Amino acid sequence: MRLRLPFMRSIPTAWLQPLTIVGLTLAGVWLVLAVLAPWVAPYDPLAQDAPLYLPPSAAHPFGTDDIGRDVLSRVIWGARVSIPLAFLLVSLAFLIGGTLGALAAYLGGWVDELVMRAADLVFAIPTILLAMAVVAALGPGLVHAVMAVIVVSWPGHARVVRSLVRTTMQSDYVAVARLLGASAVRALIVDVLPNVAGPVIVLAALDLGTAILLLSGLSFLGLGAKPPAAEWGSMVSTGAQHFESWWIGVFPGLAIVSVVLAFNFLGDSLRDIFDPQSVTERARGA
Amino acid sequence: MLRTAPSGISISQPSARTNRLIRAIVRARTRHPLLFFIGRRLVALVLLGVGVTAIAFVLTHLVPGDPAEANLGQRAGSDPVAVQIFRERYGLDKPLPQQYVIYLGKLVQGDMGESEQSRRPVRADLAEYIPATAELALTSIVLSGVLGVGLGVLAALQQNKLTDQVLRVVSLGGMSMPSFWLALVSLYVFFYQLSWVPGSGRLDPVVSRPPAVTGMFTIDALLSGRIDTLANALQHLILPACVLAAFNMGLFTRFTRSAVLEVLGNDYVRTARAKGLPEHAVILGHVLRAASPPVVTVIGLAFGNVMTGTVLVENIFSWPGIGQYSFRSATTLDLPAIVGVMLFVALVYILANMVVDVLYGVIDPRVRLT
Numbered sequence: 001m002r003l004r005l006p007f008m009r010s011i012p013t014a015w016l017q018p019l020t021i022v023g024l025t026l027a028g029v030w031l032v033l034a035v036l037a038p039w040v041a042p043y044d045p046l047a048q049d050a051p052l053y054l055p056p057s058a059a060h061p062f063g064t065d066d067i068g069r070d071v072l073s074r075v076i077w078g079a080r081v082s083i084p085l086a087f088l089l090v091s092l093a094f095l096i097g098g099t100l101g102a103l104a105a106y107l108g109g110w111v112d113e114l115v116m117r118a119a120d121l122v123f124a125i126p127t128i129l130l131a132m133a134v135v136a137a138l139g140p141g142l143v144h145a146v147m148a149v150i151v152v153s154w155p156g157h158a159r160v161v162r163s164l165v166r167t168t169m170q171s172d173y174v175a176v177a178r179l180l181g182a183s184a185v186r187a188l189i190v191d192v193l194p195n196v197a198g199p200v201i202v203l204a205a206l207d208l209g210t211a212i213l214l215l216s217g218l219s220f221l222g223l224g225a226k227p228p229a230a231e232w233g234s235m236v237s238t239g240a241q242h243f244e245s246w247w248i249g250v251f252p253g254l255a256i257v258s259v260v261l262a263f264n265f266l267g268d269s270l271r272d273i274f275d276p277q278s279v280t281e282r283a284r285g286a
Numbered sequence: 287m288l289r290t291a292p293s294g295i296s297i298s299q300p301s302a303r304t305n306r307l308i309r310a311i312v313r314a315r316t317r318h319p320l321l322f323f324i325g326r327r328l329v330a331l332v333l334l335g336v337g338v339t340a341i342a343f344v345l346t347h348l349v350p351g352d353p354a355e356a357n358l359g360q361r362a363g364s365d366p367v368a369v370q371i372f373r374e375r376y377g378l379d380k381p382l383p384q385q386y387v388i389y390l391g392k393l394v395q396g397d398m399g400e401s402e403q404s405r406r407p408v409r410a411d412l413a414e415y416i417p418a419t420a421e422l423a424l425t426s427i428v429l430s431g432v433l434g435v436g437l438g439v440l441a442a443l444q445q446n447k448l449t450d451q452v453l454r455v456v457s458l459g460g461m462s463m464p465s466f467w468l469a470l471v472s473l474y475v476f477f478y479q480l481s482w483v484p485g486s487g488r489l490d491p492v493v494s495r496p497p498a499v500t501g502m503f504t505i506d507a508l509l510s511g512r513i514d515t516l517a518n519a520l521q522h523l524i525l526p527a528c529v530l531a532a533f534n535m536g537l538f539t540r541f542t543r544s545a546v547l548e549v550l551g552n553d554y555v556r557t558a559r560a561k562g563l564p565e566h567a568v569i570l571g572h573v574l575r576a577a578s579p580p581v582v583t584v585i586g587l588a589f590g591n592v593m594t595g596t597v598l599v600e601n602i603f604s605w606p607g608i609g610q611y612s613f614r615s616a617t618t619l620d621l622p623a624i625v626g627v628m629l630f631v632a633l634v635y636i637l638a639n640m641v642v643d644v645l646y647g648v649i650d651p652r653v654r655l656t
Contacts, residue, residue: 253464
């Protein structure tokens with residue numbers, strides 16, 4: 001199933017898979033909505049001037065919530081919370097995990113042992129339990145929730161980068177670079193890093209989805225975003241308390257599904273492009 | 287079994303002793319690979335336990351929150367005498383390293399301390415809540431395992447055809463749905479609108495618990511022959527189990543698909559087909575067996591990860607399990623309870639890994655346990 005139009009001839013076929021296109025479009029729409037929220041959203045996300053519990057109608061396509069706020073506007077503004085935070089979180093997790101993983105692979109010995117055992121330890125503790133404990137310890141709040149998710153998600157990146165760097169360092173072209181006089185740091189940056197970028201990007205895309213799920217889950221439990229903020233997880237939680245008004249919780253949830261789906265579609269297609277099989281297995285240490 | 291040292295080498299010499307030890311280990315390893323393997327894993331479990339408890343200790347103590355205040359409430363929390371008594375009772379007045387050592391000492395004797403929140407031994411709490419979660423988690427993993435592997439094989443056999451694309455959307459969709467939202471939507475549809483299932487809990491309030499054997503109501507009801515109780519327990523179980531299964535089903539489908547695809551191209555599959563074996567025999571006998579190691583790994587890992595789903599799902603379905611318990615403990619900084627849950631899950635994680643490794647050997651006799 002491939003779309004092939006004349007002007008697309010220069011684009012590699014893997015990018016033209018229907019799912020890749022759907023993923024790119026969805027992600028693009030959400031990015032645009034996040035940037036343009038103040039101009040696109042029909043109402044103020046915090047204004048409580050509409051009637052309460054209004055079912056979806058022309059004036060309020062997603063209805064209004066328990067204190068008279070427009071659900072559609074809050075869903076659109078919610079993109080400004082979850083999406084940038086997810087990007088920030090995955091970048092930080094990659095920076096921390098990737099650095100530790102590269103160091104472990106490069107230095108070997110006890111550094112390697114220490115980093116990998118620490119990663120094992122985090123793997124053995126259920127994500128949400130550790131995250132809950134971190135948030136409970138630091139107090140609820142989005143920043144703390146983000147920190148908690150970083151604490152639980154760096155090991156995946158560390159494992160992938162370590163295994164990739166190890167394999168690449170043994171390759172002939174790195175040996176040649178070193179023989180030609182490149183320093184270890186230069187070899188690592190110029191020769192090794194570009195060759196491990198593909199799988200790392202795949203993992204990052206898949207991680208974006210996981211990060212949004214976990215972050216909104218923490219908010220749903222009341223450990224992330226605080227009440228007035230338009231955050232999808234806490235909006236679903238409000239919906240849970242007002243069961244008969246299904247629209248309060250259903251639409252923010254659909255927003256989460258569509259964003260995560262977009263990142264998963266992208267990650268899945270990117271995996272086909274960069275690296276047919278091994279990213280997820282490496283992350284799991286198989 | 288140690289052989290006596292060869293003559294000429296003094297036994298008191300340290301190097302000889304070390305030598306003997308190494309040789310004994312090597313011998314134990316070759317003669318009893320399974321015992322050696324289990325021993326290694328037990329050592330890993332102990333180390334992991336030390337790590338987990340240390341993390342929980344540091345987390346719950348480097349914090350602005352004060353467990354005394356969190357548990358006593360405002361009035362009693364502002365009374366210095368009450369706080370002092372509380373601290374002494376739970377050993378909170380001692381320095382942290384000493385608290386840690388005391389805890390480890392008790393843990394070795396099987397005493398996990400007393401929950402600050404339920405005022406009961408953590409062991410009793412765990413014994414009450416674990417069966418409920420086990421019932422839910424096992425059902426969901428079996429459900430997602432059967433569906434995921436089946437759909438994964440189907441997708442691989444239909445590679446790049448419409449079925450494959452549809453299954454790709456379905457499986458990625460399952461992995462993209464927040465379990466808490468799926469739980470709410472399914473409750474709204476199947477309970478609130480259609481009334482097909484009872485709302486929450488493990489049994490209707492009017493139904494009495496079956497006599498406790500395993501603590502899992504479906505099995506206990508079956509054992510005591512109470513069919514109507516079994517039916518009621520199943521009605522309560524089915525919806526949360528399905529919600530919990532959605533993510534894993536997607537994951538298993540993706541993994542099975544790629545594992546099967548890798549095997550399908552092999553010569554022995556072509557040979558099996560060429561010699562006229564029926565397709566189902568080729569798939570079941572040759573392809574599935576060769577494709578199973580990565581699938582078994584992911585399913586094993588699901589046991590460790592299923593907690594994340596259960597915390598959210600149990601909260602919504604008022605399922606009185608370990609997920610709700612850990613949520614309550616985490617939010618009240620109930621250290622003994624948090625550590626207890628973490629230790630239990632780490633144990634499950636290690637055991638699941640062990641079972642996976644043993645299964646590897648069963649699937650592929652070339653694999654040696656190390």
